[in-house]
């Protein structure tokens with residue numbers, strides 16, 4: 001009798017363990033898929049592919065522990081993910097001229113000496129950036145046309161290279177457009193974050209700044225992206241740490257040094273706090289142009305939806321124009337996030353209950369009720385005031 005009792009307990013424990021394991025697998029699958037979507041939206045194709053493969057693996061394992069129609073559904077979803085990963089692989093392997101993703105370190109020689117310094121080769125292009133036509137035109141004029149049409153540039157005495165400063169609220173595509181610049185001119189992309197200079201470059205900040213610019217100069221052309229530029233080139237110098245105080249003149253000198261090399265280097269700065277910038281950063285040869293990156297308008301919101309919902313099963317009641325209207329006030333990053341969350345609702349139903357349906361307006365409405373715009377109107381007004389007050 002006693003033995004039987006023990007066995008029962010074991011059976012129960014096993015069952016529970018099995019369920020816990022299944023829950024875990026499904027959670028991981030959903031997480032990996034979400035990360036894949038986010039990576040894909042940001043143009044990190046190779047990372048997206050890895051996430052989809054992981055998600056598929058978790059789903060196959062989950063299918064192994066399931067029976068009946070739900071098992072079939074999980075296998076089907078996993079195979080769909082494998083196909084998506086393969087499609088991304090084909091894109092990554094596409095011949096020159098087509099989009100490709102070569103994110104990862106530079107060839108060994110360059111990477112070795114400066115292992116902290118990793119250049120990315122973004123696959124994103126201007127087509128992946130919704131709206132922001134005026135911004136794109138500025139970037140084209142300053143940073144891209146002179147490279148694509150060097151003869152005309154020379155004929156009209158247009159200087160190649162130089163810098164552009166992007167400012168605006170968070171999540172509006174500043175980093176994305178900077179990466180797209182590198183994608184458009186097929187150049188390595190280096191990111192400098194002042195907050196990382198403090199944490200990662202301790203004791204070696206000056207040498208590292210030098211190495212960064214030297215590495216970028218050694219490429220036929222390169223893009224250097226300085227994020228959070230207001231914390232480096234700030235009007236409130238007194239708030240700078242001693243390290244930063246030493247670095248500022250060095251940065252300015254390096255930026256100005258760009259001119260000497262026939263503009264093979266482009267630099268893009270980004271900030272959420274343009275009012276904190278030292279006006280001196282806008283001198284020619286530093287950042288010669290300052291461009292506002294606003295929240296997306298109706299057309300841009302529609303395009304962001306299109307880009308992010310491409311290939312996903314939409315119910316007949318999803319009208320992208322109407323959905324874009326209802327998303328007024330949300331940033332591009334918010335919209336990507338909302339799309340991911342809305343699609344996760346039917347996905348979870350499919351995986352957990354074997355329900356087969358498309359993503360509906362109600363899913364978007366449910367997510368939007370919970371996710372407020374990350375930038376409020378008061379903040380938007382502050383940017384507009386700064387923009388026109390100049």
Ligand SMILES: Nc1ncnc2c1ncn2[C@@H]1O[C@H](COP(=O)(O)OP(=O)(O)OP(=O)(O)O)[C@@H](O)[C@H]1O
Pocket residue numbers: 041042128129130131132168169170171172173174175176177270271272296300304307331332333334336
């Ligand atoms: N105009 C846009 N077109 C397409 N996608 C966009 C756009 N704006 C934002 N996104 C989406 O939001 C993500 C985040 O945007 P990004 O990182 O470029 O914002 P940011 O302006 O650099 O924000 P922050 O000021 O916080 O650094 C992008 O990877 C992209 O998926």
Ligand SMILES: [Mg+2]
Pocket residue numbers: 174175176227270
């Ligand atoms: Mg950014």
